[in-house]
Amino acid sequence: MAAVIPAVTKLSARIIRVLGCNPGIMTLQGTNTYIIGTGKRRILVDTGDADVPQYINHLKSVLKHEDIDLAHIFISHWHHDHIGGLLDVLDIKDKTKYTQVWKYPRSEGESLPDGCNIDFLKDGQEFTVEGATLRVVHTPGHTTDHIVLHLVEENAVFSGDCVLGEGTAVFEDLYDYMNSLQEIADLEPAVVYPGHGNVIHSPREKIEFYIQHRKEREQQILDILINNRQKQFNEKELVRMIYTDTPEKLLKAAESNVNHHLVKLLKDNKVAQFNNLWQYNDICKMI
Structure with missing residues (x-):
């Protein structure tokens, strides 16, 4: 049985995981969202599902306790359990007043939440906040717009739904997915932080298994x-x-x-x- 994921976990000096509180067959214990950085202005990766007050309350509590504003929000891909909570997060107005929202464009065209501006990412693009440098890696296969984020300072990868903490992932295109797995393997990450499930401390073995x-x-x-x-x-x-x-x-x-x-x-x-x-x-x- 998988270890229980707490609502909030400080994973390292620059990473806080906030569980999306949306458990399910496909989401496991819920969507993992991550706050990254060491300064006041930090990055949030993914926003969970829409209309989950428990998640928003936990996120608010962390942002207030750590005195954090969100400089950027990165969406790993368009599925509702990763982008659905975006408007709810942006509604934390004292913490998102100057937040930029980013995702990679879908080849099928976009269907984005109303009421927010989203900028499109490019493969290889880099973002820096205090204590963290994130590089965007386009990893299609699960979806055409899927990305992973490489945290340079820790040689860590935020893998979204490309690699999960337990079980195997579904995909839209197997050919692309296999290439994306190899691209993640080529990064030789020391640790992988998945979109669902617990932290992966042996990434090479996990990816080779996939x-x-x-x-x-x-x-x-x-x-x-x-x-x-x-x-x-x-x-x-x-x-x-x-x-x-x-x-x-x-x-x-x-x-x-x-x-x-x-x-x-x-x-x-x-x-x-x-x-x-x-x-x-x-x-x-x-x-």
Whole structure:
């Protein structure tokens, strides 16, 4: 069982974690939001869900007790459990009067909360507040706008939903996601602060596990299709054969993951698709 995450935790001299108080199947104990820096003007990473008074009260308490104003708010990606609480945070007006809000643009176009200005980030952009330098790394895959933030002073990475403190992540594009995992691995972080779950103190092992896990899932799908060359399968059938120990409530998300694997395999010319059914592509053996 995962260790319980307190509502507020001082993780280092320059990092305070405030739990979003929005537990759920996909959010685990809740969304982790992080206050970064050592001076009066600091950075907040993510804002949790909308309409969660418990989270806002905890955040207010930290900002008041530490005498902190928010210079910047960074949104790791557009999902509601990371951007939904933005207006509620900005409503702490004595602490956000001069706050700039940032996120990376979505390739599908934006649907942003009304009533606030959001500036768009660029890959490699750097921001500095007292005690902290953050570099933006665009890591698409979970979503097209997903970023991680590299804290130079501690060689730490705030990984959003790209790498989680427990379990594995879902994604929109497996090809991009695998590349993003490798990009995080290439940073060789000493520690990873995830968007959900506890702090990851052995990032290399965790990321290697993620990469290997995806390769194994891909091979499981291929093995079923290869051993049933004359049959065609939908995602639900493949999930029932592969995710045998997965709780029923998570099988829908598993179907989405299997679909992304199949799309990647289709690009690799290893499977064929007929009317939303999938089959091993014997032609690929001759290429």
